[in-house]
Amino acid sequence: MVKYKWIAEEIRKQIRAxxxxxxxxxxxxxxxxxxxxxxxxxxxxxxxxxSSAGIIYxxxxxxxxxxxxxxxxxxxxxxIGQNVGLTTATGADHQLSAKVLQFSVRFPSExxxxxxxxxxxxxxxxxxxxxxxxxxxxxxEYTLFPVALxxxxxxxxxxxxxxxxxxxxxxxxFGESRQTVRASMPSRDDKEHLLCADDDPVLxxxxxxxxxxxxxxxxxxxxxxxxxxxxxxxxRRGPMAGVE
Amino acid sequence: MVKYKWIAEEIRKQIRAxxxxxxxxxxxxxxxxxxxxxxxxxxxxxxxxxSSAGIIYxxxxxxxxxxxxxxxxxxxxxxIGQNVGLTTATGADHQLSAKVLQFSVRFPSExxxxxxxxxxxxxxxxxxxxxxxxxxxxxxEYTLFPVALxxxxxxxxxxxxxxxxxxxxxxxxFGESRQTVRASMPSRDDKEHLLCADDDPVLxxxxxxxxxxxxxxxxxxxxxxxxxxxxxxxxRRGPMAGVE
DNA sequence: TAGTGGTCTAGACCACCCT
DNA sequence: GGGTGGTCTAGACCACTAA
Numbered sequence: 001m002v003k004y005k006w007i008a009e010e011i012r013k014q015i016r017a018x019x020x021x022x023x024x025x026x027x028x029x030x031x032x033x034x035x036x037x038x039x040x041x042x043x044x045x046x047x048x049x050x051s052s053a054g055i056i057y058x059x060x061x062x063x064x065x066x067x068x069x070x071x072x073x074x075x076x077x078x079x080i081g082q083n084v085g086l087t088t089a090t091g092a093d094h095q096l097s098a099k100v101l102q103f104s105v106r107f108p109s110e111x112x113x114x115x116x117x118x119x120x121x122x123x124x125x126x127x128x129x130x131x132x133x134x135x136x137x138x139x140x141e142y143t144l145f146p147v148a149l150x151x152x153x154x155x156x157x158x159x160x161x162x163x164x165x166x167x168x169x170x171x172x173x174f175g176e177s178r179q180t181v182r183a184s185m186p187s188r189d190d191k192e193h194l195l196c197a198d199d200d201p202v203l204x205x206x207x208x209x210x211x212x213x214x215x216x217x218x219x220x221x222x223x224x225x226x227x228x229x230x231x232x233x234x235x236r237r238g239p240m241a242g243v244e
Numbered sequence: 245m246v247k248y249k250w251i252a253e254e255i256r257k258q259i260r261a262x263x264x265x266x267x268x269x270x271x272x273x274x275x276x277x278x279x280x281x282x283x284x285x286x287x288x289x290x291x292x293x294x295s296s297a298g299i300i301y302x303x304x305x306x307x308x309x310x311x312x313x314x315x316x317x318x319x320x321x322x323x324i325g326q327n328v329g330l331t332t333a334t335g336a337d338h339q340l341s342a343k344v345l346q347f348s349v350r351f352p353s354e355x356x357x358x359x360x361x362x363x364x365x366x367x368x369x370x371x372x373x374x375x376x377x378x379x380x381x382x383x384x385e386y387t388l389f390p391v392a393l394x395x396x397x398x399x400x401x402x403x404x405x406x407x408x409x410x411x412x413x414x415x416x417x418f419g420e421s422r423q424t425v426r427a428s429m430p431s432r433d434d435k436e437h438l439l440c441a442d443d444d445p446v447l448x449x450x451x452x453x454x455x456x457x458x459x460x461x462x463x464x465x466x467x468x469x470x471x472x473x474x475x476x477x478x479x480r481r482g483p484m485a486g487v488e
Numbered sequence: 489t490a491g492t493g494g495t496c497t498a499g500a501c502c503a504c505c506c507t
Numbered sequence: 508g509g510g511t512g513g514t515c516t517a518g519a520c521c522a523c524t525a526a
Contacts, residue, residue: 002495028511039497044513054420057456060512061504068458176298182474183427183447201445201470203427214301214311226445230426233477246514272492283516288494304493305523 004045102128346372
C-alpha cells in the first residue's frame, strides 16, 4: 500500500471514529505532514482521495473540512464503479434469486461484433437471466461475453458471481463502463417473464463493461419492472471540471 | 489557467487533430516535460486529467496510450461532472428552447424541507419549465431553490442559464449531485404538456444538487418523453478503488 | 536489463480566505 | 497581513513492462 493511500485510510478511520467530527476542520496540511512524517504533497494526495470519495471538502485559503454525512459515507465504503447503484427493496428479510433462462454460445451479429469489438467468427456466450425478489420477477437480463475473454464459463459460475470469477480466477482488471438508460414499452418477453401489463413501462438499461485497457468485456441489456426498480447515481465534481 | 490544465488541453487538441492517433503511444513523460519546459510531476497531473476524462489510459512500465474512441470523446466535450449526460438529438441544425410555465415563491412541504435541509418557514422558488426541441416538447421540469441561497432570481435569469448565474454572479461552488431515475406512467401534466398518450411511458429523473460544502442547492424532478430522451453514463474506476 | 510510469521529498511561490 | 490550500520544481527511488 502506498503512503498517500495509507494516510487517507488513517484519516478516514479517524473520521469514522469521530475523532474528526462532522463539519470540523482538519489540521492544516503542514501539520499533517509533520504528524505523518511526510511531505505536504503526499498529504495533499491523501486529502484529494478523501475529497473525491465525498468524505471531506477543501476550500482554498481556508482549510479542509469533514462533510456532514461523512461518517455514514466513510462506513458505507461506496464500492466504486457502484456510485451507480441499482436498488430494489433489498433488505434483510428479502429473498433474492435468479433463474437462468438461457445459456448458449453463438456468433455475434454485426452490431454486437462492433460493440464488443470482435470479428464475426469470434463466438460469444449468450445468457438470459430472470432476477427474482420474493418470488416476484423484477428484471430480465440479457448478456453477452466474448468466449475468448471468459473461457470455461459454466452454468455453475452463473449461479454464483460472474464478476468474482472474472476478477479472482481470471485476474482481469475492470475499467470503465458505459450505460444508456431509457423508458420503454414492454416487449413480448417482458410481458411473459416480468408479467408486465400492456401499459406497464419498463426501465431499460443498456451497458458495456470494459477492461482497464479498454477491451469490451460485456454487453448487457436489462429490462426492469418500473414498480420494483429504480436507479441511483451520485455525481462528484470531476477533476476536469472547469477546464473548458 | 494553471499549467497542468493548459498542457492537458494542448495534448487533447493534438489528439483531436489526429497528431496522436488512436491507440498510439504518447511520448514518455520525461520527453513531454522537456517539450513543455516543465517538470515530470506536472506532466503526470496533466495526463491524469486526460486519463480520468477517458481520453487516454496509462500502463505502468509501458506508457500512455490514446484510447480508441478518444477523438470522438475529445470532441464531445463531455462536460465533466456531467459524466452523467442527457442527450436529446442536440446538434447544429436543431433548435432548443424553453418555456416557463410557472415561477413563484412559497413555503416548502415537510418532505421538501427535509430534502433541502430547510425549516418550514424558509421560502423556496418553485419553477416549472417545458423544454422544447424543434417545436416538439420533450421534457417537463419542476424545480425548487431555497430563496436564501439564490436571492434575486428573476424570470429574466430563468431564460438564460440559472447555473451560470449561480456560479458567476453568486460565486457559489457546485459539489456533488444525487439522482434517482425511474420509468413511470405519464401524469396528467405530462399528457397535457408533453403530449403523451395514455400508454407512453416517461423517464423520470429526481435530482438534488449540492454545493461544495454539502448544502442542498436544488431539488428537481423532470419527466422526459421516452422517445426523445435517453440518459448516458460513463463510470470510471474511482481513485479510491482497491483501497479497501 | 533498459525503458517507462508511480510515488515521494523539501522547498518555493502564488491564490485565496478571513479578520 | 497571517494562515491556508494549490501548484510547480528537480531530483530521487521504486514498480512494472517488454524484450
